Amino acid sequence: MSTLHASARSPRAVLRADEVVAALPWRWRTQGTIFLIGGLGFMFDAWDVALNGFLIPLLSDEWGLSVGQAAWIATANLIGMALGAFVWGGIADRIGRKKAFTLTILVFSLFTVLGAFSPNLALFVVFRFVAGFGLGGCIPVDYALVGEFTPAKHRGRVLTAMDGWWPIGATACAFVSAWIVGLGGSWRHTMLVMVIPALLVFAVRLGIPESPMWLAARGRHAEADAVIRRLVERTGADIDTWTHEGVRTIEVRAGFAERFQAATGQLVELWRFSSKVTATAWLLFVSVLLLYYAALTWLPKILREQGLGDQAAFLVTGQMTAVGIAGVVACALLVEFTGRKWMLGGSAVLAAAALVGFALALEHSGAELTLAAKVGILGFGFLIQMSIPALYTYVSELYPTRLRGSGFGWASSASRVATGIAPVVFGSFMWPYFGLVWTFVLIGGLVVVAALVMTVATKETTGTELE
Incomplete structure (x- = not known):
């Protein structure tokens, strides 16, 4: 059992570690920050998908592609995202939400940069597939991390609100791409510009704590206690003790x-x-x-x-x-x-x-x-x-x-x-x-x-x- 501080209040039922997180009050500077960062990851998912539509006409002009050939620009990226959505969920269970959270954006950013320097369609399609694979993990990993930090009574609304990041990302992609083209930029610039905010999100994610639910489920109780203690203090919750008995373990x-x-x-x-x-x-x-x-x-x-x-x-x-x-x-x-x-x-x-x-x-x-x-x-x-x-x-x-x-x-x-x-x-x-x-x-x-x-x-x- 872990104790935040001594209490003179009357005895009450001791919560499990995962129940503490679910019972906390919502605070924008705590759980809200994680929601915003997770939402930015979801926004880049939308941005990347929308970017396919803007790349098709630009690349068709530069490389003389037929409509059928240009279709592979979107297909490679979307199939990569489909595979990534399946694979990254298991990776997140194995290495943790935080590490998977950062790696998805890192893979996406690296291969988007490589794609921007592609000399031909074949290499471009390969890079777009791998970039899609990285970003495809954002949705399951982001939802897992945001959900595991969100109090139970707010979880439905918060996860529903994550959907709002999608049209924001698609819209930002459209207007930024139009702005770049208006300045005389090429399709390479439309890809490179979107990496900048992605790298910013990656940098911010380095400061996000690991999910205490994941830590508790993996038996890393001391680390889970440290995160929970910080959450309790930052939210001002009236909780001082919790237990790890009965916490369901993750089967990896x-x-x-x-x-x-x-x-x-x-x-x-x-x-x-x-x-x-x-x-x-x-x-x-x-x-x-x-x-x-x-x-x-x-x-x-x-x-x-x-x-x-x-x-x-x-x-x-x-x-x-x-x-x-x-x-x-x-x-x-x-x-x-x-x-x-x-x-x-x-x-x-x-x-x-x-x-x-x-x-x-x-x-x-x-x-x-x-x-x-x-x-x-x-x-x-x-x-x-x-x-x-x-x-x-x-x-x-x-x-x-x-x-x-x-x-x-x-x-x-x-x-x-x-x-x-x-x-x-x-x-x-x-x-x-x-x-x-x-x-x-x-x-x-x-x-x-x-x-x-x-x-x-x-x-x-x-x-x-x-x-």
Whole structure:
């Protein structure tokens, strides 16, 4: 048992070490600082994904790439992120949240710099894959670290608020890229500039303490006590003793084969729990995020084909992502009133309709976009960012506690693979053969199917007690 200081108060139940962290009051200068730093990591995830869309037209010009060849710029990066999301979770369990937290950004920064000096597409694709692998670990590691420092009664809101960093990152990427192009900079400069804030975050992360929950679960009680003692003092909590008895230990798998076996067992358990829930969760994740990534990745190239200059195309893309910040806020304010299913299904279907409307209006626009085209793409940006937070919330609530993390993780992994393959399919096949309107109709149709399946296959979770 550890003691912060002697107390003359009446005896009370002694908390476990992990329960102390969960019971602390929220303080912006303590847990809030970790939330902000973790959020910046999530922001760079969005920045890197959005950057693919701006690199495609710039590299296509410099290296004379076809649409199909240019698609590999995004595909390599997204597939790397998908692999990183799977691998880094296990690394974080083995070496700790803090070390994994810093290494993800370090790998991303190093290979982004190398990518900026690539002489050809083949080498560039390799570097983008490895950079994506590093940054792909940010989401699971960031969420783990922020969640393990956040008091229990604030955890849901704090982790939901992490979603708000995504449109901020995508918007920052768009406007910074437009600014660089406007100054006569190249695609190499757009990559190098984004490394500067990433390195700043890496430097700040060196001062973050290791997760006391991870330390306690690994049996490093003295180190855990030191972190907990500091948290108690900084938050002014009325807690003076705690125990490590009963703290659940982390089972660290010895290697990739063991982790793969464990992951396969999780997958079987998810489908055994409910094939309807799991199939619906995967369908929702794949369809909604496929719609979003199709627009985010290809909009700058689409606008360039329409006759807009690089800077103008980047600014329109930035406006689309910026209005998404308001969409996240609207979802947070309305989701308890509308219900999860109505918010998710309604906003996703309307977002698909807005994107199709944009493509139709684009046929009657020139280099100066018509009002209908502008309303369509901005409406899409707002609506899709209403649907994504609702998607994350709803899917996590469909599973009981023992399966919630793996259920969400596998659905997210399915979408990562789908969105990783999608740029090549979109650029090499769908857009050239079907045209833009029918391409978005087909993707939007998948969203409608997913919404209909959700309507009949899964329950509403708003206001219900989690299992």
